[in-house]
Amino acid sequence: MIPDESLHRLGKYKLGLLVNSDLDSWKVLRKCLVESIGRPKFLKGLVPKIGGYLAELTDSLDRLADAGVPILVNELMGLVSMDIILNIIFSEKREAAIIYGDGIAEGKKVKPDPALAMVHKVMDAGGFYGKVPPFIYKYILRGKDKLHRESVLQWMRYTEERVRQKQTEVSASTNNEHMDFATSLFLTAESLCPDQNTVFKQVVSTIRETIGGGTDTSSNTMAFLIYELARNKALADQISDEVVRAVDASGIIDHDSLSRMPFLEAAITEIGRTCSLVAGLTRYLSEDTLVDGMVLKKGAHLVIANSMNHSDPEVWENPQLFDPTRFMKKPAKPEGPHGFGWAFSPFGYGVRRCPGQELALIEMKIVMATLCRRYRFRLADPLQSLEIHESSVRECGPLPIIFEKREHNQ
Numbered sequence: 082m083i084p085d086e087s088l089h090r091l092g093k094y095k096l097g098l099l100v101n102s103d104l105d106s107w108k109v110l111r112k113c114l115v116e117s118i119g120r121p122k123f124l125k126g127l128v129p130k131i132g133g134y135l136a137e138l139t140d141s142l143d144r145l146a147d148a149g150v151p152i153l154v155n156e157l158m159g160l161v162s163m164d165i166i167l168n169i170i171f172s173e174k175r176e177a178a179i180i181y182g183d184g185i186a187e188g189k190k191v192k193p194d195p196a197l198a199m200v201h202k203v204m205d206a207g208g209f210y211g212k213v214p215p216f217i218y219k220y221i222l223r224g225k226d227k228l229h230r231e232s233v234l235q236w237m238r239y240t241e242e243r244v245r246q247k248q249t250e251v252s253a254s255t256n257n258e259h260m261d262f263a264t265s266l267f268l269t270a271e272s273l274c275p276d277q278n279t280v281f282k283q284v285v286s287t288i289r290e291t292i293g294g295g296t297d298t299s300s301n302t303m304a305f306l307i308y309e310l311a312r313n314k315a316l317a318d319q320i321s322d323e324v325v326r327a328v329d330a331s332g333i334i335d336h337d338s339l340s341r342m343p344f345l346e347a348a349i350t351e352i353g354r355t356c357s358l359v360a361g362l363t364r365y366l367s368e369d370t371l372v373d374g375m376v377l378k379k380g381a382h383l384v385i386a387n388s389m390n391h392s393d394p395e396v397w398e399n400p401q402l403f404d405p406t407r408f409m410k411k412p413a414k415p416e417g418p419h420g421f422g423w424a425f426s427p428f429g430y431g432v433r434r435c436p437g438q439e440l441a442l443i444e445m446k447i448v449m450a451t452l453c454r455r456y457r458f459r460l461a462d463p464l465q466s467l468e469i470h471e472s473s474v475r476e477c478g479p480l481p482i483i484f485e486k487r488e489h490n491q
């Protein structure tokens with residue numbers, strides 16, 4: 082539940098998408114986001130872009146496999162998602178995951194990536210302020226409050242600086258044919274917002290949410306999936322064989338071959354259920370609403386508990402079991418994106434559903450297809466259990482994994 086004091090403060094907040102309480106400005110930003118990262122042409126163009134990056138990453142992972150040393154897969158996937166999202170947003174060519182993989186292969190101690198470390202801290206701050214009523218964090222948890230505030234301020238300065246640089250580039254450029262997300266966002270926001278100051282503020286807020294939303298979400302989902310595949314060799318082999326069949330001899334994964342990987346897609350969907358990355362969705366009732374014969378009053382704040390719905394034994398047979406085949410069968414009910422009605426909503430529902438869903442699915446599919454085709458994943462400690470850290474999203478704790486080359490490694 083959102084405490085009243087927070088709500089009062091949110092009432093004045095008209096920036097960004099996630100916690101924006103002003104319908105008009107939310108609509109403008111949502112349009113910006115959906116018209117840029119949601120466009121089919123943009124999504125199709127992502128496949129070769131991410132594929133090029135992965136070709137370099139797998140050279141590094143090959144060296145890691147040859148060295149036979151474990152790598153923290155939660156950190157690796159965080160860097161992969163960060164490299165990809167910053168490339169999409171700013172056309173920045175980052176190689177943080179490659180540097181990390183090479184460093185580990187050579188037995189060096191690798192320093193944490195500053196941008197990723199900042200996102201982790203901000204997600205932690207989001208989790209902290211989302212859970213604890215304001216008077217507690219203000220008066221009782223003063224020390225933690227100070228730390229989280231500093232992380233948030235550092236993050237705000239970083240994103241503002243990046244967007245300012247971008248604004249200068251956009252206004253100097255005459256050719257915006259191959260636009261990155263930030264450029265497209267600027268141009269759309271300029272056509273929709275009343276003044277330059279508002280444009281700047283909205284772009285900064287939206288970019289903050291896109292980096293945050295685009296990093297710790299897909300990266301943790303992939304880390305959780307790698308954990309399952311490391312524990313279940315038969316599933317991992319099944320995905321690997323499917324990918325080998327779907328791509329031609331060149332091994333290049335293109336847009337068409339991605340559509341020939343239903344089992345991998347089902348495994349990604351199933352991990353969305355078992356890990357419930359976003360544990361709950363929040364809603365404000367703008368009118369009295371009838372739910373299961375009960376009237377919920379206008380003005381109520383609801384939390385839709387994904388983590389409970391996703392493991393409800395009345396809906397899911399053997400809910401604790403990681404079983405992708407449940408998403409390959411004919412849906413039990415015709416409702417909802419996967420035929421499981423309200424019982425399955427990893428990306429949310431309706432007008433507030435995640436605007437990055439298609440992007441995340443393409444990214445996760447191409448990254449996991451590439452990794453599953455080329456490597457087996459082995460837990461460095463066979464008894465390793467999964468550590469889950471509850472932040473703004475569910476985060477995968479330290480997970481050391483050994484990459485082993487498969488026969489289809491090239």
Ligand code: HEM
Nearest residue numbers: 098099294295298299359427428429430433434435437441
């Ligand atoms: C596995 C990956 C992801 C998961 C599981 C996820 C999940 C979610 C969920 C559950 C919501 C709330 C939806 C609702 O209340 O109905 C949400 C909102 C949002 N997501 Fe994602 N997301 C993912 C990836 C991404 C990516 C890649 C981006 C950006 C490129 C993104 C940006 C956002 C934004 C901006 C919102 C707020 C939308 C609004 O309030 O109108 N997400 N996401």
